[in-house]
Every structure is written in structure tokens, then in C-alpha cells.
Amino acid sequence: AAIADTASNERPEDRAWLADKDHFIHPYTDFTTFQQEGSQVIREASGVTVTDTGGKAYLDAIAGLWCMNLGHGRTEIADAMGEQARKMAYFNTFGHSTNVPASLLAAEVAKRAPGSLNHVFYSTGGSTANDTAVRLIHYYFNRLGRHAKKKIISRNDGYHGSTYFASALTGIHGVHLGFDRISQDLVHHVSAANLYRRPAGMDEAQFCDYLVDELRQRIHQLGAENVAAFIAEPVMGAGGVLVAPAGYHRRVAQLCRENEILYIADEVVTGFGRLGHWFASEDRFGHVPDVIVSAKGISSGYCPLGATLFSDAIHEVIAVPQAPGGVLSHGFTYSGHPVSCAAALATIDIIERENILSHVREVGPYMQTRLKELLRHEVVGDVRGDHLMAGIELVKDRERRINFAPDSGATHKVFVAARQRGVIVRPVGNVIVLSPPLVISKAEIDIIVDTLHETMSEVGPALMAS
Numbered sequence: 292a293a294i295a296d297t298a299s300n301e302r303p304e305d306r307a308w309l310a311d312k313d314h315f316i317h318p319y320t321d322f323t324t325f326q327q328e329g330s331q332v333i334r335e336a337s338g339v340t341v342t343d344t345g346g347k348a349y350l351d352a353i354a355g356l357w358c359m360n361l362g363h364g365r366t367e368i369a370d371a372m373g374e375q376a377r378k379m380a381y382f383n384t385f386g387h388s389t390n391v392p393a394s395l396l397a398a399e400v401a402k403r404a405p406g407s408l409n410h411v412f413y414s415t416g417g418s419t420a421n422d423t424a425v426r427l428i429h430y431y432f433n434r435l436g437r438h439a440k441k442k443i444i445s446r447n448d449g450y451h452g453s454t455y456f457a458s459a460l461t462g463i464h465g466v467h468l469g470f471d472r473i474s475q476d477l478v479h480h481v482s483a484a485n486l487y488r489r490p491a492g493m494d495e496a497q498f499c500d501y502l503v504d505e506l507r508q509r510i511h512q513l514g515a516e517n518v519a520a521f522i523a524e525p526v527m528g529a530g531g532v533l534v535a536p537a538g539y540h541r542r543v544a545q546l547c548r549e550n551e552i553l554y555i556a557d558e559v560v561t562g563f564g565r566l567g568h569w570f571a572s573e574d575r576f577g578h579v580p581d582v583i584v585s586a587k588g589i590s591s592g593y594c595p596l597g598a599t600l601f602s603d604a605i606h607e608v609i610a611v612p613q614a615p616g617g618v619l620s621h622g623f624t625y626s627g628h629p630v631s632c633a634a635a636l637a638t639i640d641i642i643e644r645e646n647i648l649s650h651v652r653e654v655g656p657y658m659q660t661r662l663k664e665l666l667r668h669e670v671v672g673d674v675r676g677d678h679l680m681a682g683i684e685l686v687k688d689r690e691r692r693i694n695f696a697p698d699s700g701a702t703h704k705v706f707v708a709a710r711q712r713g714v715i716v717r718p719v720g721n722v723i724v725l726s727p728p729l730v731i732s733k734a735e736i737d738i739i740v741d742t743l744h745e746t747m748s749e750v751g752p753a754l755m756a757s
């Protein structure tokens with residue numbers, strides 16, 4: 292293949308920009324701006340700071356991508372990975388073989404999971420962990436002889452990943468543009484629990500009733516005997532950081548139980564501390580799901596890892612001895628990868644030793660309170676979130692809650708202006724998302740909020756006038 296001629300004595304990081312532009316198809320990328328600007332090449336990172344190849348440092352207010360929970364440059368995690376890689380980098384876990392970190396991690400995760408979620412299936416990230424959840428739930432109902440019980444109810448604006456099936460679970464409209472959807476009749480979406488955009492005249496409690504009623508009707512319409520599971524993030528992330536009305540998850544879980552529908556909590560973002568607990572479902576929202584999906588923070592982003600946790604009741608059905616020759620035929624080459632699991636064990640150890648969960652419970656509410664100040668800017672319609680995940684929704688008409696046109700690039704402009712000031716935030720649709728490393732201090736939160744004030748003051752009036 293043809294490649295650009297770059298001087299051989301250039302440093303790799305100088306060659307990277309061109310190599311990237313010419314050969315690397317980036318995920319989730321607007322190729323108009325990509326062609327114009329190319330990539331920012333991040334060279335190194337430490338704590339909450341990342342540095343690009345130009346030597347400019349930035350406060351990483353998104354923890355890489357909701358994942359670098361313990362911050363960058365943790366030598367303990369790197370050492371644990373290195374040690375494991377030197378000792379035994381990989382051997383498969385199919386059938387009867389295992390490795391030390393994967394086995395120990397399964398027990399450590401089970402110990403911290405709610406209810407009887409005692410059994411872990413490993414994968415490579417959030418998408419494959421969600422695929423695993425659905426595939427094994429289908430297998431579960433097949434084994435019970437309930438072959439019709441297959442449909443999955445998901446939510447508009449939910450994000451569950453990018454494999455073909457996880458993308459079908461995803462309810463964000465923009466994610467599907469230009470693509471096909473598989474499983475049209477297998478996956479059904481109900482409304483997002485979007486308090487900011489609830490029907491006019493409803494208070495929070497009425498909106499909760501409305502959402503639960505909608506789900507009840509949908510179950511009735513599809514037939515409970517045909518519905519296998521409901522899937523939801525405890526707090527929606529990529530869909531715009533949406534916190535459900537009080538009691539929503541508990542009531543939905545109850546409705547699911549009444550209809551023998553399994554509740555899958557997608558805790559890829561909320562698990563491992565972002566909301567101040569190991570898992571948010573029980574400790575924040577008061578219910579125990581049948582399945583929990585985890586990734587990202589489980590290894591603090593240091594190595595790819597997904598984990599799908601199943602209850603005793605499901606495990607009893609899927610992991611009983613089969614008819615002779617029968618095998619649970621699901622798994623990935625890298626299920627239980629020793630280096631990823633070593634990173635996760637080191638992560639759990641640090642979370643515990645440094646009291647990260649109580650730190651999040653202290654600084655999380657501080658960040659939410661300070662961010663509310665941004666409502667003083669006319670361009671800010673809503674500020675919401677929970678602990679260390681937050682969303683700032685931009686509007687051109689605050690009264691009527693009307694967003695900017697998609698081609699206005701409003702959130703991209705805020706992202707660029709904040710980055711110039713040394714803070715990296717994330718534009719997602721009409722929302723600026725924040726998910727800093729859990730080790731962030733109040734002083735660093737002040738820097739983020741002060742920078743956003745300056746950014747909104749600079750960019751806001753121009754956007755309003757456009």
C-alpha cells in the first residue's frame with residue numbers, strides 16, 4: 292500500500308500526526324472537521340493531566356472516555372500489568388483452563404456486587420459485555436424451554452455500544468444515521484427518562500408514573516411472554532447524562548419482576564466508583580438487577596476489559612451440566628485476559644486503599660453544585676448529573692428549550708474554546724459532558740468550572756447571535 296514518505300530521522304511522535312491522518316479510521320469522528328484539523332496527538336499523561344506532542348498540558352475532565360478513573364500514570368497498575376505480562380501474558384480460559392488474576396478478580400467483583408450477582412463472564416469491553424448479557428439471557432430462556440421470550444426493551448438515548456447487537460440496543464438517533472439496524476423486531480425502545488424534556492406541566496413524580504405506565508403498556512403490547520429483558524444505564528451517559536426521576540429504577544425493576552423480565556443494568560460508566568459506590572444500582576437507586584454489565588472503570592481504563600455479572604438464579608440454569616457433548620458456546624479469545632485482570636485487581640486495591648469511593652461522595656456533590664453556576668449563561672439550558680458525571684445542555688432558546696441546529700457545531704465550539712484554555716471536555720450532541728478521573732480535587736473542579744465560565748462567556752454570545 293502507498294504510504295507518505297516521511298523522513299526516517301523524525302521522531303515517531305512527529306510522524307504520528309501524518310500517519311494518523313492518512314491511515315487511521317477514527318471511531319465516532321466527523322470527517323469534515325477531521326480533514327481540516329487532523330488529530331491532537333496525546334503523548335503522555337499523569338494524574339488528571341494529559342500532554343500533547345506540542346508540549347501543551349490539559350486537565351482531562353473526561354477521564355480519557357469515562358474510564359481513567361484512578362487518573363493517568365499509575366505506576367502500580369502499570370507494574371501489575373508488566374509483571375503479569377512477563378510471567379504469563381496470555382493463555383486461553385476456554386473449557387477448563389484459567390489464570391490467577393482472572394479467577395481472583397471474579398471473586399473480588401462478586402464480593403462487591405449486590406444481591407446474588409456472584410458470577411462473572413469476561414469480555415473485552417462494554418459492547419461485548421452487553422452482547423454477552425443478551426446472548427446468555429436468550430440461552431437461559433431457551434434452556435427453560437421458553438423459546439419465545441427473546442425481545443429486549445431498551446430506551447431512547449441509551450448507549451450500549453458499537454458491535455452490531457449492542458448498537459441495536461443503543462437508542463441514540465444520531466448513532467444510527469447512515470447505518471442499518473439489525474434485530475428490528477428483537478429490540479424495542481421506550482422513552483428516555485429525560486426530566487429536562489418531560490411533557491409540559493408534569494412534575495417529577497408524574498413523569499415517573501408516565502414512564503412506568505409507558506413501559507407497562509409496551510410490555511403488554513409485546514406480550515410479557517415474548518420479552519426477555521429490559522436494559523438501562525443507572526444514569527444515561529453518552530445520551531446526554533440523564534438522571535431518572537426519583538424511584539424510577541426501583542419501580543421499573545418491580546414491573547420487570549412481575550412480568551418475569553430480567554433487568555440488565557448497564558453500569559459500564561456508573562460502576563467502580565463514578566457515583567460513589569462500587570455499583571450504583573443498589574446503593575444509589577435501591578434495586579438489585581439480574582445482570583450487571585461492567586467495563587471501563589473496572590480496569591481504570593488501563594487495559595480493555597468487560598465483565599457481565601449474572602445472578603445465582605441465572606447461573607443455576609446456564610452453568611448446570613449439559614446433555615453429553617453440550618457446551619456453553621460463547622466466549623472471546625481475550626475473555627479473562629490475565630494482563631487486563633491484573634490491571635483490574637490493582638484498580639480495586641487502590642480504590643480501597645485510597646478510599647476513592649468516599650472521596651467521590653465528597654467531591655461529586657461539590658462538582659454538581661459548582662456546575663449549576665453555569666446556568667447564569669443564557670446559552671446553558673440545563674446542568675445535570677450525579678457525583679462525577681455531568682452534562683451541560685446548550686440551547687439557543689432557553690424559554691422554549693430549543694437546541695442549536697445540528698450543523699451549528701455549538702458544542703464543538705465550546706470544546707475547542709475550553710481546550711484552548713487547557714481543559715478537555717466532551718461534546719456529545721447538544722451536551723457538554725464531564726466525567727473527570729475520580730481522584731480529582733476540589734481545586735481542579737474549580738479550574739474546570741472557571742474555565743467553562745470563561746468559555747461560555749466567549750462562545751455563548753456569538754452562538755446566540757448566529
Ligand code: PMP
Pocket residue numbers: 415416417418419421450451452453524528529557558559560586587
Ligand atoms: N455501555 C455504556 C453505558 C457505555 O457508556 C459504553 C461506552 N461508552 C458502552 C456500553 C460500550 O463500551 P465499549 O466502547 O467499551 O464497547
